[in-house]
Amino acid sequence: MYTNVSVNISDKQKEQLKKALAAGDHLYLHLSHADRVGNVIGVTQSQLSRLKRAHETGKGVIIKLSKTQVARKMKIEGGFLSLLAGLASRAIPLIAKTVLPALGVGGVV
Numbered sequence: 001m002y003t004n005v006s007v008n009i010s011d012k013q014k015e016q017l018k019k020a021l022a023a024g025d026h027l028y029l030h031l032s033h034a035d036r037v038g039n040v041i042g043v044t045q046s047q048l049s050r051l052k053r054a055h056e057t058g059k060g061v062i063i064k065l066s067k068t069q070v071a072r073k074m075k076i077e078g079g080f081l082s083l084l085a086g087l088a089s090r091a092i093p094l095i096a097k098t099v100l101p102a103l104g105v106g107g108v109v
Contacts, residue, residue, distance in 0.1 A: 006040055
């Protein structure tokens with residue numbers, strides 16, 4: 001059973017997560033004390049206890065996400081990769097219609 005928690009995942013860690021998902025592998029997340037808000041991940045009870053203990057002591061923690069947790073991250077509603085894909089699908093037509101013509105690069109899509 002997983003509990004959803006909010007943590008800040010850096011761009012580098014997001015890339016590592018993509019690679020881990022593609023390879024079907026686990027991933028180690030290095031989280032500092034300040035990394036307590038942002039993206040949602042599913043953690044086990046023992047990982048949640050470690051996160052709480054690290055937060056209370058003002059220390060960072062390393063959490064190992066299993067293959068299942070990495071794959072589950074992609075399925076959580078509001079997962080950051082699906083969010084990025086949704087934003088890109090809305091932004092690309094807007095850029096193609098407004099920004100590129102203004103720069104003299106390309107035309108209307």
